[in-house]
Amino acid sequence: MNQSTSFFPYHFDRRTQPLLRLIGVRADRDGVRLDGEQLLASFGVLNMGTPIANVAEASVTGPYSALKAIGPRLSMADHGLTFGTTGRRGVCLRFDQPISRVVGPWDHPGLTLTVADPERLVAALAERSL
Amino acid sequence: MTGLRRALGPARSLAKRVVAGEFWLETVWERDGMGPVVQMRSRDPEIQHPRNGAGPLNHRRYRVHIADAGLSAESLAQTFRMNPDRFSPHSFATFDLDPSASGLQVGDHATVRLPGPWDGPVTVVESEPTSCRLETRDGHMEAGWIEFSTREEGDELVFEIESLARSGDAVFDALYHPGHVAKIVQSEMWVRVLEAAVVVSGGRLVGRPLIDSTIYRGANG
Numbered sequence: 001m002n003q004s005t006s007f008f009p010y011h012f013d014r015r016t017q018p019l020l021r022l023i024g025v026r027a028d029r030d031g032v033r034l035d036g037e038q039l040l041a042s043f044g045v046l047n048m049g050t051p052i053a054n055v056a057e058a059s060v061t062g063p064y065s066a067l068k069a070i071g072p073r074l075s076m077a078d079h080g081l082t083f084g085t086t087g088r089r090g091v092c093l094r095f096d097q098p099i100s101r102v103v104g105p106w107d108h109p110g111l112t113l114t115v116a117d118p119e120r121l122v123a124a125l126a127e128r129s130l
Numbered sequence: 131m132t133g134l135r136r137a138l139g140p141a142r143s144l145a146k147r148v149v150a151g152e153f154w155l156e157t158v159w160e161r162d163g164m165g166p167v168v169q170m171r172s173r174d175p176e177i178q179h180p181r182n183g184a185g186p187l188n189h190r191r192y193r194v195h196i197a198d199a200g201l202s203a204e205s206l207a208q209t210f211r212m213n214p215d216r217f218s219p220h221s222f223a224t225f226d227l228d229p230s231a232s233g234l235q236v237g238d239h240a241t242v243r244l245p246g247p248w249d250g251p252v253t254v255v256e257s258e259p260t261s262c263r264l265e266t267r268d269g270h271m272e273a274g275w276i277e278f279s280t281r282e283e284g285d286e287l288v289f290e291i292e293s294l295a296r297s298g299d300a301v302f303d304a305l306y307h308p309g310h311v312a313k314i315v316q317s318e319m320w321v322r323v324l325e326a327a328v329v330v331s332g333g334r335l336v337g338r339p340l341i342d343s344t345i346y347r348g349a350n351g
Contacts, residue, residue, distance in 0.1 A: 005284040007195065007337050024151040033195075033337050042155040042338045049157030049342075 006124070008032040010085040011116040016070050020044070020085060023071070032113055034124055039093075041113055043083040046072055048102050048111065056096045058125045060118040062089030069114065074103045080110035090114035091121050137245040139222025140315045143322065154192075154321050156341040165189065165346030168274055168294055170265055171255040178266040180349075183273030183296030185303030187349035191342045192317070193290035194324040195283070200332030203280040203287060207260045209330055210278055214240075216330065219322035234262050244271075244319075248302075252276070266295065271302045271312070286336060289327035291320050296349060307345075317341060 009031040012020070017027060024044030032041045040049045066087035073082035081102055084090070091113050098107035115121050147153065165187040168180045180187060201209065210217060212233035215225040226241045227234070234240065234254045242250035250270045256263035261279035266272055274295025281288050297303035297312075305312040321339045328335045 006286075021151070024153065026151055029151075029335070029338055031337055033340070035340065038157070038342075040155055040157065040340065042153070044151065045153050047153075047155040047157075047338075049155070 006034045008034075008113075008115040008117065008121045008124075010083070010114055011088055013066075013070075013086045013088075016066070016085065020071070025085070032115055032121060034128060037128075039125070041083055041111070043072055046083070046102055048081075048099055048108075050095065050099045052125065052128050054095050054097055054099075055093055055125055055129065057094040058122045059092050060089060060122055061092040061112065062114075062118075063087055064090070069112075072103050074106075074108075078110065079104070079106040079108055080112065081108040082112040083114070084112065085114045088114065089118050091118045136222055139219070139245060140318055143219060143221060144314070144318055147318070152325075153338060154317065154341055155338040156317070156343060159342075159344045161344060161346045162348050163346055164348045165344070166294070170275065171263070172253055172265050174253060174267070176267045177253065178268050178270050178273040178298060180273045180294075180296045183298055183303075184300045185297045185307055185350050187274075187294070187296050187346040188306075189292075189294050189342075189344040189346070190316075191290060191292045192320045192324055192339065193288055194328055194339050195336040196287040196289065196328050196331050196333040197285065197336045198333045199287040201287070201330070203282050204259045206287065206289060206327065206331050207262065207278070207280045210280075210327070211257060211262055214278075217323045217326040219319060219326075223319050223322075234264075239267070240264070266298070269298075271298045272296065273298050287331060287333060289324055289331070291323065313343075 012027045030042045037051055038049055039052050064087045069084040069087045093111045098109045101107050170179055218225045224243045236254050236257050238254045240252050248271045251267040252264040255265050263277040265275045272295040276293040279290050297306050324339050
C-alpha cells in the first residue's frame with residue numbers, strides 16, 4: 001500500500017477511536033491534506049481550509065493530557081482549535097490571519113492536529129512554503 | 131411512485147451519507163468581483179451562456195484522490211467518456227447520451243436527468259485523453275461549463291470535476307444561493323460521481339472528497 005505524499009492521517013489510540021467514530025471521525029477518511037496551495041483538514045463533520053502561505057509557524061508538540069486533547073477542542077485562553085485523536089504528539093500551527101471559526105464564536109489563530117507523523121507534515125509545510 | 135422515489139433520492143442519499151459518516155470537505159470563498167471571464171467554446175446558438183444566467187458566478191472544483199488504482203488516468207477518463215452513466219447516482223440522476231454508442235465526442239448532445247423540472251441538456255465541446263468538457267444548452271438549470279478530468283499526482287490518481295457557471299434562471303438561483311438546497315443536492319450528486327470513480331478505478335479513497343467553491347457575488351449585476 002503506497003503512502004500518500006500529500007495526505008497525513010491522524011494517529012488514533014485504540015481506546016479513543018470508537019468514541020471519535022461516534023462523532024463521525026474516521027481513521028480511514030480524516031486527516032490533513034496539502035492540496036496545491038491549500039492546507040485542508042477534516043475531523044468528521046468539521047473541517048477547515050486555509051492557504052499554506054497563511055501558516056506562519058508549524059512545530060511538533062506534545063505529549064498532551066488525553067483529557068484535554070482528544071476531540072474537537074477550543075482553547076478559552078487563546079481561541080486555538082484542536083482536532084485531537086491522541087495525547088501522544090501533534091503539529092501546532094500558528095496562522096498569520098486567524099482561520100474562520102470552526103468551533104465556538106471566535107476565529108482561530110492556531111490549530112493543533114494530532115497526525116500520525118508530525119515531522120513529515122512539518123517538513124512538507126516547510127518545503128511548500130519555500 | 132417512481133417519480134416520488136426519484137424526487138426523494140437526494141434526501142435519502144444525504145441521510146445515508148450522514149449515518150455512514152461519509153462527509154465531504156468543502157471550503158467556500160466569497161468574492162465581491164465578477165470572477166474570471168467565461169470562455170464558451172461552442173458557437174451553437176442553443177448554448178446557454180453565463181451572461182444570460184442569473185445570480186453570482188460559481189466556480190466549483192470537486193475531486194477525489196485515489197490510491198492503489200488499477201487504472202491509469204487515461205483509462206479512467208476513457209471509461210467515463212464511454213459510459214458516464216456508469217458513474218451516475220441512479221436513485222436520483224442519470225446521464226442520457228444522444229448518440230450513445232461511441233461515448234462522449236465533440237458535438238454530441240447529452241442530458242443529465244434529475245428530479246423535477248431540472249433536466250440538464252449539455253453539448254460536448256472538448257474530448258481529450260484525460261478530460262472532457264460540456265457546455266450547457268437552453269433549458270439547463272445552469273449556464274456555463276463543466277469539465278471532468280483525471281491526472282496522476284505522485285502515487286495518487288485524481289478524478290476532478292470543475293464547473294464555472296451561473297444559475298440558469300432566477301428561480302434556480304433562489305434555490306441555490308439563499309436556499310442552499312440546490313447547492314447541496316448538486317454537491318451530493320457530483321460527490322456520488324466521484325465515489326463511483328473510486329470504485330471503477332479499483333483503488334481506495336484517500337481522505338475525504340474535496341470541494342472548493344468560489345462564489346463571485348459581483349457577477350450578479
